[in-house]
Amino acid sequence: MHGKALPYLLLTPATLFLCVFFLFPFALVAFEAFTRDGGFTLDNFRTMAGSWKFPVTVRNTLLLSAVVVPIQLVMALLMATMVSRLETGRSAALYIFAIPLGISDLAAGLIWLAIFDQSGFLNTLLSNLGVIDRPVMFLGYQSKLTIFIAVALAEIWRATAIMMVILVAGMGLIPREYYEAAEVFGASPWKRFIKITLPLLRPSLQTAIILRVILAFEVFAVVAALGGTNLPVLMGETYNWQFTLQDRNVAAAMALFILAISIGFTLFFLRVLRVPKEARI
Amino acid sequence: MSTVAELSIAAPEARKAGNWLLVATVILLCVWVLLPIYLLIVNALSSPEEVTAFPKRFFPSFDFGSLSFFINFAGVARALWNSVLVATLTMLLSIGFGAPAGYALSRFEFPGKETFRFLVLMTRAFPLPLLALPLAVMFIRTGLDDTAIGLALVHTTLALPFAVLITFSLFSGIPVELEEAAWTLGCTRLQAFRKIILPLALPGIAASAVFAFTISWNEVFAAAVLTIENRTLTAFLLQSLGESPLYLKFAGGAALVIPALIFIFAVRKYLFAMWGIANR
Numbered sequence: 001m002h003g004k005a006l007p008y009l010l011l012t013p014a015t016l017f018l019c020v021f022f023l024f025p026f027a028l029v030a031f032e033a034f035t036r037d038g039g040f041t042l043d044n045f046r047t048m049a050g051s052w053k054f055p056v057t058v059r060n061t062l063l064l065s066a067v068v069v070p071i072q073l074v075m076a077l078l079m080a081t082m083v084s085r086l087e088t089g090r091s092a093a094l095y096i097f098a099i100p101l102g103i104s105d106l107a108a109g110l111i112w113l114a115i116f117d118q119s120g121f122l123n124t125l126l127s128n129l130g131v132i133d134r135p136v137m138f139l140g141y142q143s144k145l146t147i148f149i150a151v152a153l154a155e156i157w158r159a160t161a162i163m164m165v166i167l168v169a170g171m172g173l174i175p176r177e178y179y180e181a182a183e184v185f186g187a188s189p190w191k192r193f194i195k196i197t198l199p200l201l202r203p204s205l206q207t208a209i210i211l212r213v214i215l216a217f218e219v220f221a222v223v224a225a226l227g228g229t230n231l232p233v234l235m236g237e238t239y240n241w242q243f244t245l246q247d248r249n250v251a252a253a254m255a256l257f258i259l260a261i262s263i264g265f266t267l268f269f270l271r272v273l274r275v276p277k278e279a280r281i
Numbered sequence: 282m283s284t285v286a287e288l289s290i291a292a293p294e295a296r297k298a299g300n301w302l303l304v305a306t307v308i309l310l311c312v313w314v315l316l317p318i319y320l321l322i323v324n325a326l327s328s329p330e331e332v333t334a335f336p337k338r339f340f341p342s343f344d345f346g347s348l349s350f351f352i353n354f355a356g357v358a359r360a361l362w363n364s365v366l367v368a369t370l371t372m373l374l375s376i377g378f379g380a381p382a383g384y385a386l387s388r389f390e391f392p393g394k395e396t397f398r399f400l401v402l403m404t405r406a407f408p409l410p411l412l413a414l415p416l417a418v419m420f421i422r423t424g425l426d427d428t429a430i431g432l433a434l435v436h437t438t439l440a441l442p443f444a445v446l447i448t449f450s451l452f453s454g455i456p457v458e459l460e461e462a463a464w465t466l467g468c469t470r471l472q473a474f475r476k477i478i479l480p481l482a483l484p485g486i487a488a489s490a491v492f493a494f495t496i497s498w499n500e501v502f503a504a505a506v507l508t509i510e511n512r513t514l515t516a517f518l519l520q521s522l523g524e525s526p527l528y529l530k531f532a533g534g535a536a537l538v539i540p541a542l543i544f545i546f547a548v549r550k551y552l553f554a555m556w557g558i559a560n561r
Contacts, residue, residue, distance in 0.1 A: 013378045028415035091549075115317060218502075224522060248414070
């Protein structure tokens with residue numbers, strides 16, 4: 001039990017596990033998506049794309065990601081820089097900012113349901129302020145825009161923490177000397193942020209954005225809690241195909257579609273935000 | 282000279298204003314995070330009538346009607362138990378498989394190391410809960426369907442990459458010289474690990490175990506796909522969203538959130554170290 005065999009022995013359980021429960025189901029989902037009743041076919045994709053709901057789900061999911069992720073990026077950067085300049089209460093602020101990290105997307109949906117519901121806190125506040133006479137139905141089937149806003153707010157609230165934590169960890173890796181040098185030459189805080197923090201933070205930005213975009217495509221429970229079926233998204237439709245419509249093959253095609261756009265965006269951000277080897281800290 | 286003097290006079294004023302702005306923004310952001318949670322708790326600690334009433338009060342009445350309705354609702358106690366069971370199994374599996382791999386990555390140079398790291402990192406480019414769909418069929422064939430262990434296996438694919446990367450960083454932080462000293466004093470590799478490395482790494486391993494528990498506790502999609510009778514709390518709440526009354530939803534939401542708050546508090550020291558290493 002020594003020497004060369006030991007590392008492999010230690011890696012075997014994890015590797016086997018990932019092969020059986022990650023690579024294999026991945027192959028299986030691809031297989032199911034391209035077959036029906038035992039034969040190769042593209043029908044599942046045709047059925048998927050032919051459904052009237054499909055364009056709507058794609059549009060909703062992409063639109064939601066396009067609205068949510070940039071706002072989260074700015075908020076996460078703001079939180080991370082604020083915290084790094086705080087003299088007292090730093091760890092308390094960090095802990096509070098990180099809290100949503102531990103909160104389930106379903107719970108986040110329910111939290112915002114408490115606010116946006118017809119008898120919820122937003123209606124109470126508006127009526128106390130005299131803005132409205134009677135409660136407004138924010139989440140009804142006729143108010144798609146407010147459902148969208150509520151879901152976007154819940155997503156921003158829930159998942160900014162994950163980006164913030166990655167960025168804070170990344171900022172910790174930037175050597176102090178760069179800032180000191182910039183200060184000596186009279187660079188303003190804003191200039192230091194643009195010229196030092198942002199470029200050197202690129203690897204962390206890349207990780208944070210990729211992770212967040214993939215999670216944004218996976219949005220499911222928040223929408224289920226707030227919008228029900230009024231705001232169809234990709235994961236919700238996949239769930240629908242699997243259970244309500246009882247068609248595993250089309251559900252697999254949906255899953256493959258989500259995987260494909262996730263991988264597409266991952267490759268895109270790997271390329272756009274790539275860091276040359278020489279430029280790494 | 283005069284410009285320097287001016288600067289040193291003007292600077293404290295500007296800094297003071299800047300500090301105020303900084304503190305105010307941080308407080309505002311804290312309120313943004315905490316207020317929604319507070320409002321959920323207010324709902325959970327009000328009677329069912331108060332929850333559905335309008336207008337609402339912004340303070341809890343400390344009536345446990347909603348909570349006791351929730352706990353006594355058919356299936357809730359069992360769902361809670363299932364959630365704890367699945368999360369515990371996930372925790373054990375991901376640390377059991379992940380920690381040895383993390384140790385190997387931190388201590389050895391060997392061919393295939395990069396391939397393994399790539400495999401682990403690749404899992405993060407995939408919406409993993411989707412893999413529950415094909416597994417649902419495989420589980421029916423192998424008798425793992427609708428069991429805690431079956432769901433825990435899927436949750437472990439979510440938690441394992443984290444466990445590997447976190448333990449990798451933990452072990453890398455412990456100087457290899459400590460181990461070598463133990464070997465020269467007659468310890469075997471295993472003894473040296475057990476007596477020197479493990480005690481030093483234990484708090485961090487516990488933190489990553491809690492993290493794995495939280496990942497499983499919070500997961501919704503795979504849980505809803507893979508369980509029917511033995512639903513976890515998230516699956517139960519998701520599937521009863523359509524018909525359950527508001528106060529049941531909010532009490533259920535609070536039951537999900539409170540343990541998560543405690544978990545995050547328990548591992549707060551490690552959160553940033555974990556994600557720092559998850560960067561590379």
